[in-house]
Amino acid sequence: MRRCxxxxxxxxxxxxxxxxxxxxxxxxxxxxxxxxYGKELINKDIDVRFSIISESPLGTLVYQELHSDIxxxxxxxxxxxxxxxxxxxxxxxxxxxxxxxxxxxYLKVEVKFANDFLDMGTMQFLSVPYALYAQKSLEAGxxxxxxxxxxxxxxxxxxSDDQTLSFDENTLTISGGNSVPLxxxxxxxxxxxxxxxxxxxxxxxxxxxxxxxxxxxxPKNELQDLVISSDKLKITNNTVATEWDLSPxxxxxxxxxxxxxxxxxxxxxxxxxxxxxxxxxxxxTNEIQDILLTDNLLTVTKNSSSTGVNxxxxxxxxxxxxxxxxxxxxxxxISGGNSxDLSKFVQSLxxxxxxxxLSISNVATPVDLSSLKNDADADPANEIQQLTYSESTxxxxxxxxxxxxxGAMVAFRAKKPVSETVTTFMSDYDFxxxxxxxxxxxxxxxxxxxxxxxxxxxxxxxxxYNATGTGDSRVLKVFLNGSLYEILNNGITTGSSITRSITMxxxxxxKVKPIINVGTGFETGxxxxxxxxxx
Numbered sequence: 001m002r003r004c005x006x007x008x009x010x011x012x013x014x015x016x017x018x019x020x021x022x023x024x025x026x027x028x029x030x031x032x033x034x035x036x037y038g039k040e041l042i043n044k045d046i047d048v049r050f051s052i053i054s055e056s057p058l059g060t061l062v063y064q065e066l067h068s069d070i071x072x073x074x075x076x077x078x079x080x081x082x083x084x085x086x087x088x089x090x091x092x093x094x095x096x097x098x099x100x101x102x103x104x105x106y107l108k109v110e111v112k113f114a115n116d117f118l119d120m121g122t123m124q125f126l127s128v129p130y131a132l133y134a135q136k137s138l139e140a141g142x143x144x145x146x147x148x149x150x151x152x153x154x155x156x157x158x159x160s161d162d163q164t165l166s167f168d169e170n171t172l173t174i175s176g177g178n179s180v181p182l183x184x185x186x187x188x189x190x191x192x193x194x195x196x197x198x199x200x201x202x203x204x205x206x207x208x209x210x211x212x213x214x215x216x217x218x219p220k221n222e223l224q225d226l227v228i229s230s231d232k233l234k235i236t237n238n239t240v241a242t243e244w245d246l247s248p249x250x251x252x253x254x255x256x257x258x259x260x261x262x263x264x265x266x267x268x269x270x271x272x273x274x275x276x277x278x279x280x281x282x283x284x285t286n287e288i289q290d291i292l293l294t295d296n297l298l299t300v301t302k303n304s305s306s307t308g309v310n311x312x313x314x315x316x317x318x319x320x321x322x323x324x325x326x327x328x329x330x331x332x333x334i335s336g337g338n339s340x341d342l343s344k345f346v347q348s349l350x351x352x353x354x355x356x357x358l359s360i361s362n363v364a365t366p367v368d369l370s371s372l373k374n375d376a377d378a379d380p381a382n383e384i385q386q387l388t389y390s391e392s393t394x395x396x397x398x399x400x401x402x403x404x405x406x407g408a409m410v411a412f413r414a415k416k417p418v419s420e421t422v423t424t425f426m427s428d429y430d431f432x433x434x435x436x437x438x439x440x441x442x443x444x445x446x447x448x449x450x451x452x453x454x455x456x457x458x459x460x461x462x463x464x465y466n467a468t469g470t471g472d473s474r475v476l477k478v479f480l481n482g483s484l485y486e487i488l489n490n491g492i493t494t495g496s497s498i499t500r501s502i503t504m505x506x507x508x509x510x511k512v513k514p515i516i517n518v519g520t521g522f523e524t525g526x527x528x529x530x531x532x533x534x535x
Contacts, residue, residue: 025096026083033076040076045069047112050082052090054103057122057206062098062105064089082107100125106206121208410441410454413530419468419523428477431463431514433529441533450513451531453506461531463514464499467492471521478502479513494521503534 029050033041048070052063065085072078083095092098098105105125110117164175173179192199192207201207224237231247252265255273262271290301296315299308322335330346333339347361351369359366385399397403414433422429432449441454453459465476474492478485488500504512512531516524 025094026081027095028079029082030077030079033072033078041072042074042076044072044076046072046078047117048078048080048085049088049110049112049117050080050085051108051110052095052098052125053106053108053122056104057106057108057124059103059106061090063087063092063095065095122206123202123208124206126205410443410457410459410533411531412439412441412444412451413437413528414439414444414446415528416526419525421469422518422522422524425471425518425520425522426473428515428517429524431465431476431516431524431527431529433527437530444529448513449529450511451529453508453510453512453533455533456507457505458534459504459506459512459531460501460534461504461512462499462501463488463527463529464497465489465492465516465527466497466525467494467521468525469521469523470494471519471523473519474521474525475517475519476500477515477517479515480504481511485512492519497527 033044033046048067050065050067051061053059054062064087065082066088067080067085070078070080087093106122107125108122109120111120112118163177166173166175167182171179171181187203187205190201190203192201197209199207199209222237224235227234227236228246231245231250233244233246235241248266250265251267253262254265255262260273262273263269286302289303292299292301293311296312297308297310299306321337324333324335325331325342326333330341330343331339332342344362347363350359350361351357352359352366355368356370356372357366357368385401388397388399389395390397395403414437415435416431416433417435420429430449432446434446434449436444436446443454444451451461461478463476463478467474472491472493475490476488476492476498478488485504486502488502489498492498506512514529518524
């Protein structure tokens with residue numbers, strides 16, 4: 001529903017009779033209903049609820065009443081009397097029971113447009129409503145003794161009692177009497193911005209949270225924009241908005257090929273492009289040229305008068321030379337140039353078995369290899385050794401030497417032949433391979449599906465997975481010590497089979513566990529879990 005703004009006016013007070021009758025309890029209330037464009041809402045049915053609250057705007061509800069099926073006038077005006085509605089709550093069942101003298105009182109106004117009441121604000125009662133309290137002054141008091149009648153005085157001049165009131169916007173004056181400054185009664189409106197919202201306040205009165213005038217609770221749906229559709233300009237968020245036809249403002253550019261004049265529609269402006277036209281033959285590509293080499297003549301294409309450049313002088317080969325080596329006399333020669341004797345650079349190795357000396361030609365001092373000769377038993381083979389590995393002890397030995405233990409063997413493999421059915425899709429579940437093939441080092445627990453590293457080292461972990469049942473988007477993961485270590489594969493589709501390997505550096509006691517996210521299915525799948533310590 002279109003949001004409505006209300007201007008509230010306390011138009012008057014209940015009539016007060018100074019005779020024998022009682023004071024009629026009622027406060028006149030009048031307001032104008034307008035829409036968000038300032039237009040009066042004419043002949044509209046609304047409900048109005050008044051609440052009188054004591055001490056503060058959030059204090060105790062003293063009296064509440066409802067006015068139903070109120071119809072606005074042809075000017076959007078509606079008038080009510082507070083006190084003449086149907087009581088709906090509060091500590092008082094009637095307006096006349098409100099104790100105006102006991103505390104400050106506030107009026108809260110709510111209006112129902114469609115299904116819910118909208119809070120239109122709370123304002124403080126000032127002096128006018130408290131005239132209701134003056135009803136007590138009309139109650140007859142106890143009669144006193146009758147006094148003696150005095151002497152009759154002389155008649156006065158009735159004209160001497162004629163007085164007039166005047167007001168100069170700040171002071172109220174009575175002729176022949178005193179003046180009363182009223183500037184202290186003037187009130188001003190202010191807007192106070194706080195963390196709770198923007199409040200409209202009146203001096204010596206209450207304040208209203210401006211957010212309460214937003215009927216639908218969306219502060220942005222009144223924002224509008226301009227849009228153009230099919231040359232129609234209109235404003236958004238207004239179904240009855242006028243559309244403007246912009247087609248008269250659309251212009252096009254055209255070129256007359258015969259005159260080569262460029263024109264724009266809707267104007268008399270033209271541009272002559274004759275000077276920019278194509279060359280005489282109207283061929284836009286025949287000016288494109290290339291470089292052509294014929295024999296030793298370099299020319300440019302599409303230019304019959306081009307003389308070109310003769311490149312023959314660059315082809316005399318006078319700088320072409322070759323190197324040759326004569327092994328008989330160790331001479332290096334270059335064609336068209338000199339030769340060099342390389343004999344002094346040619347060397348040979350020789351060994352004297354009697355002296356165990358190694359010599360190199362052109363070097364005076366030989367090398368004595370006596371210290372490197374065969375051992376005393378003259379058996380060159382008895383120093384040959386071999387490495388052997390013992391699987392039972394996981395140790396490496398060398399003949400005629402020591403043995404090195406390689407540590408305990410760690411290897412395991414277990415199968416998961418059965419797929420479990422789970423209750424929640426897109427969730428993680430333990431991938432437990434319960435059938436053990438081997439478990440060297442006793443690091444794998446078939447009940448929990450967790451491998452605990454018996455010793456620190458580098459391990460290779462292998463997981464094979466078969467996506468049984470239905471459901472895609474499955475994810476295969478590896479957890480280390482309860483936290484995600486790596487995602488091995490995601491987006492696994494139903495019916496597919498994968499095998500993934502990962503190398504991990506584990507400390508003794510680290511726990512590795514495969515996890516499967518079942519994706520859009522409800523089965524954990526089958527497969528195997530294996531691994532071994534590399535070193």
